[in-house]
Amino acid sequence: MNRSANTNAVLLLLLCTFFWGACFPVGKQALSEVHPFTLVLWRFAIAACCLFVYAKWKNISMPTLTPKQWVWVIGVSIVGVGGLNLGLFTGLAETDASNGALIMALSPLATSLIGSLLQRTLPTRGAVFSLVICLFGVLLVLTNGDLQRVLRFEFNHGDQLIFFGMLCWSLYTYLTQGISRWMPMIPYTLVGMLAGFGVISVVTALSATVHPIQESLLIDHIILADILFIGVFGTVGGYLLWISGVKQLGAANASLFFNFVPVFAVLTALMFGQNVTALQLLGMAIVIAGLLLPRMVKWQQQWMAKKALI
Template structure:
């Protein structure tokens, strides 16, 4: 098979989405075995090592960063690594993997909505309808099919933490707009992981990193390497290869497969039930994302 062919690129993108869908299963397993900050640091430290080697090899040396761009990379590390990963692992201590993945699936809608407000991007009736449809789908997931329960009982702790993932990644994505003007995507991701790992190290050390490392099982290390090397380092490289080959709009559509893979893997590997409210809410979220991101 010609590795530059469109079918091969599609295969890489589908494989990338499967890896990203599997993060929720691996994260759920790891969240029950070690502290959120320890899991976060170990994930992104392993990702940083891989990305430094990968990017350095691709660019013929370690890509340095100027003092002027360092604050941009630090912001990406603080939001997309430190905050997102803490909400990710802490939320998965309380929420199921499939449920969390469906909540996070509304991130593209949040990014589009805030981009319209902050950057005056065009936001017509179809995109408005898609935004409302996706948010209604999240409400269906959060309320187990009865949105009125949100008014009576509010949002659960686990769901609230996963909503923190949505806020953190939205901030990371919007902050990345300015960073990507001066840094290539792989370099920006590498530096965000380096800064994020640095931010995580001392808090993780304070909350039991050494103890968590000492008692980590082979399963735990397998999850860490999966999250750091496969689902962060390697999959980002494949995703950017897809963007280069078929463009960001066509590549971005594949992200809608992530919650589908997450639900499938959570059901097969963790025995999580595929409730009707999850399926209905998930379809609404994905349909809303597609409408919101129509060109």
């Protein structure tokens, strides 16, 4: 691989995870003035418009699929994209941005475990180790250091919603691996944004307390900037940067950069003046260690094996 291209890929992935991490405190700030449904509605609308323009610019057209394939694509998109955003942003209205980012950091691990479950195979020892360590770190934060609350099932409602959204996204990520064999990613993502827009539109229409048009006319310019950031950079920009990085470094290496999401979330939260506790920082460190240690051991074993052959 070209070293310069690898360096560029690393920078793109770091920028991508910064955008994703920043979405948590930015979204938390936006939710101070708009309803979560309104925020999600605008996120999907902005992202869909941007992706449509990008697809036209790159001459990317929708593929020809069978009715069964369309049902599968739209169904998976509704569960993954719709479920994630409904869980994430309704949850953020009731919990800290740092908690949300910490829960979402479990997504790569959850995706791996869902794969093991659906394929009826046992997870690797590294995956089990990561699961135990990461869950300990997350539960330490979510229970505010009182782990006995786990036995009493006492969790913040917002944390529960984000955890549900994370599971939806992990299932979506796993199922996407199969869909990507016969549907290009840009059209697939555009369908996901449109499916998410449809879901939130129906939910909003059925809610008597949500008035997105009236809210949108009254929002402050700072909140408008927050919504545009989430739609343009946190959704479309992050996704395109992620694709570029994965193409150069591979999915396995790129997935390591997901660990920077909670780090950037905390740094951005501090910039926004939002509260970040020492316990949240400790939990974040434990989760990142749980995700990285098995990979580091594997790398060391591979390095020793190569050294023995020399």
